[in-house]
Amino acid sequence: MSVTKRFIIGVIGSVPLLLNMILSMAGISLPGGAWLLFFFGSLVYWLAGLPFLQTAIASFKNHQANMDTLVGLGTTIAYFYSIYAMFTAPKGTYFESVAVVITLILLGSVFEERMKTQASGAVEKLMDLQAKNAEVLRDGTFIMLPLEKITVGDIIRVKPGEKVAVDGVIKDGTSTLDESMVTGESMPVKKTVGDSVIGATVNTTGTFTFTATNIGNDTLLAHIAEMVREAQASRAPIQKTVDTISNIFVPVVLITAIVTFAVWYVFIGTSAVTALVFSVSVMIIACPCALGIATPTALMVGTGRAAKLGILIKNGEILEATHSIKTVVFDKTGTITVGKPQITDIISLQATENEILRIAAGLESSSEHPLAQAILNAAKEKNITAAEVSNFAAISGKGVQAMIDGQEAFIGNEKLANDFKTDNSLHEKIVKLQNEAKTVILVGYAKQIIALIGIQDAPKPSSKQAISALKKIGMQTVMLTGDNKLVAQAIAKDVGIDEVIAEVLPGDKAATIKKLQKRNPVAFVGDGINDAPALTTANVGIAMGSGTDIAIESGGIVLVKNDLMDVVTSLVLAKKTYDRILLNLFWAFIYNVIGIPIAAGLFTTLGLTLSPEIAGLAMALSSITVVLSSLLLNSTKLPTNTASNKKVATA
């Protein structure tokens, strides 16, 4: 019989008993007297309450005891005493207590079950995001196929409003995709040929086709779901301490109940009935459940909420480790910076910015050098067509030259400046850019230098905000990079990082983390590809980078989005989840520490006593409170990325 059904029977049996109690206070007694009470009390005890005793007996045989032991034993004692009392003292039965206690505890279970499903639903919700079928190219035509029929290499067409079925790479077409369900990124992302698409994301504007690269259990969504599932099944180390308590909890309560009876009856000299009521109350009020669910429910809600934000926390151990983090170490390239050189300054001497980019792009159009790519990207962004070039020639060690619109044009490094008559102000400008750790490129046209272009692997838009948010929560920030000191310091100054450790060889990163750990626990943020040893060495490894397999494996926390602000969010959320676990445990512990002595009648002289019914209510409420407290994690405030959202919104 389900808990809900047992609860309904409990209500049916309890209502007449409660009614009788109220009426008898008013001096009215229902027909049937004790027999009526016996009937309804038995109904509840045998149908709704007996399973408690069954579990109690089964676990007793295994030398184990739990909540059912306490409730089963408590209600059984009260029930059989009441039958005895029916014949000896018909006014002194406790049938209504038996019924009410069973009903209230079942009510607690019903609520708890509902809320636990709510707390653990994250994985199911994730998998529900998947498309059910897709238009797949077979024998030259697109046909609708269920998800399971898709194989790697299939060409799949996605129309506006449809979901991308599996992971893949766009083959044809351009569109904007809403990836918020997987990455947590709220702004739609523009994608074109060659860009990768993620299964379960929603196509918003154009139609495109893509080649399936990952299907079934290999998709990013499946990886995320698997990781969340594992995190939710994991246990935080603090649970070990709790386990030691809960393992002895029930037997200790049983002993307390016996002592309570003995003290009241033997030493204080009350009647056996009074002593029995105190003893039963002790058994009923003790709540091992609250202790048991304090950690798992908070872990579930915390990791589930993180997953929705594109933050994957691997397990409870990581969550607990995050609590003590004092230093956050960042890799530079690709973590704090975009990872690709970008134009940061165009200092025009003669021409307009567009004209400079037109000439520069023309000169660099056939180059694949990263610096050239930066110029070409900038031109592309501004929709500038590169100038037509002819008579292309290299200027050895300095740059390239070519004819543009009948005039000689050139581009190259600062050494080119020596070939021209320049004034001091140009040199000053070059030195200023170089001091900011930027690479300087000179653009010339018609025997004149027309512009200086500063290029740098610039910080991500959210980096500065993320660093200052970390400082606000008391973190020491460190940048670790293989790059030279000058470049590293310039970037660090720009985003506000406290400490720079530059010129570190890739193989020495892990050793440097170890050194930093001597001061205090360290979190390392890297992109996961070449940082794997550092990620695993740090107390908490935070891997950024679009959920690659390596990142998922080596990071304790994996950020699906490439946004530094998520580092702050993940640290804060992990901390809040852990704090919630502690709060839950404190509450569950203190509830029992206060509740049991009151139920035992320790404060009777102060007029503070509990009936078994109140004890049952308190117990039901205590475990509900714990689950509720965990669910509240879903609505705690978290730092959000205001900077990048604004930027995208205005762009």
Place this chain on the structure above:
Amino acid sequence: MIKIIVLIVAILLIAFIIWWFFGKHAENAGTATIVDNKQHANIIVNGGYNPTVLTLKAGIPTTITFNRKDPSTCLEKVVFPDFGINQELPQNKDVTFTIDTSKTGEFNYACGMNMFHGKLIIK
């Protein structure tokens, strides 16, 4: 007189509880059956996990079937933290799942509330 008897009974009961729950008792152990290089074991859930300690051979594809006889909601889930398994166990229904036996060692598992414990030994 009756009070002295009650007191003695109470002390005896306490002694019994301590011995029964905290004393050393033989653990209910079991092994899996191996057929065609596949390993299978049944665990009955009734006031605990029977067998409580299950020994498995490493490196063989392994399935375990749980059947919950117990009505208690405490036991409605079984959680293997080391294997990332958090499995619902409907009452009186067989629930089978695979266990990765590539790593050897002792792996504890428990009910959703961590009140009942079982152990897998993979060697």
